[in-house]
Amino acid sequence: MSIVSKEEILPSEPSLIVDNLTKKYADNIVLDQLSLTVNPGEIHGILGRNGIGKTTLIECVVGLRPFNQGTIKVGGLDILSNRDDIMKQVGIQPQEANLFPRLSIEETMQLFSSFYGDPLAYSEIMNVLDLERIKNKRVKSLSTGQKQRLLVALSLIGDPSFIILDEPTTGIDPQVKQLIWKVLQKEKTDHNAILLSTHNMEEAEKICDRVSILHNKKIVASGMPKEIIMNNRKTMNDTLEDVFLHLTGSSLRGEID
Template identity: 40%
Template structure:
């Protein structure tokens, strides 16, 4: 069932169109990704959903509410983690959670929340002394303190090191497992691919596609590449004659075999029959990156 419905959303700043007729729905209980390059209109889109900006056109419903008209009620059902939003330097983590908890009629137990986010021993630490990953976790905690049905997380892992990023991903999955619908804004392919049930691809203010990560990838040709170094010399026509193979290239000692279907099996069968050992065998498949390039005609710059 859809908990968020966005239809024909338009938002203009001065004369620049930031969001141009975007429509999508988010189902209850899923992690929904909004993916696109910087400046594509992702943040503007979710800020309209959060009721922080009023759209110039289109309609939005969040759990049946109009984000602008029913602002007050929306605030109790939607938690937001904003891009670049700090706390006062000297506020302690526990104080911040306790304060924000007091804003809601029926808040979560903030001590339990901190424990769940791995911050139990940081309750008395001043905000300025936290690491980047810890600050992000506090930010998630504040977005969840009001027991929201929907949590919007904007550029959650930007600026985090790889380990902190992976830890944060696990957290997001845990949040979803507690029944919260998550809207995740990101410009990291890997993040979207790993976390999202469905993804809205946005480019230059327009919606390019909405699909599951696998669905988006399948829109690109099923072309694959197998790379390896044969231990003994190999007659490349053996490979080139295979029906699955479209092209064989030689780069020094390395062979690159491009093709479709069950390419890997076909190639390794030939190698086995000729008793050739393949070193450094690698297979490359199309990913979200390729899907993005195919769908928008340009690279998602990171």
């Protein structure tokens, strides 16, 4: 049973529409007329190499990063004119650097819960992510897997209809990864959508309903993982990782890879 309990009518609007988004840093174009749609009821993965612009895209989507051209709508609302209203319905995985190292897990959950008018019960979220038994442990003492579970928990506490996660399972044990996957699959409902960036091809194939591959500043392929494989494979045995390499190249890029 999902910890999310939405009772509204099924949304008619996509959870996210990015249309012709362009983002520059000085003369360097990072995203070039990029378009992307995420629908309610799906987990949508963004795949891309290191430094390709996945985090920049997420920052633009939630209004943390200004962009040069295009439009972004979350739940039908334009991010430039409705950011405060949008942020009431969006849950974002915070960066580790935004946590207070001396607070315990429970104190951190209490703090973030205070940011919302009608938050979910943080004790329930801690139970779901197996954090209750270590609730008194300080953030500075947490293992990588414990930190990742806490960050995911914090993205859920505001009872969001759109959840955005930036590489939530990087560098963690398979057991923790499987737990996070299970929680995310439960959070996906007819009313909720999840956007996550990932390097993990197994993650993309197992839990994502659709994926978009970001390369050369644009989305170069988008669809169900099996569709992307079928449309871009070079052999009958190609996997999503094989297709990703076909589309983005296999050579290393100096200090980036």
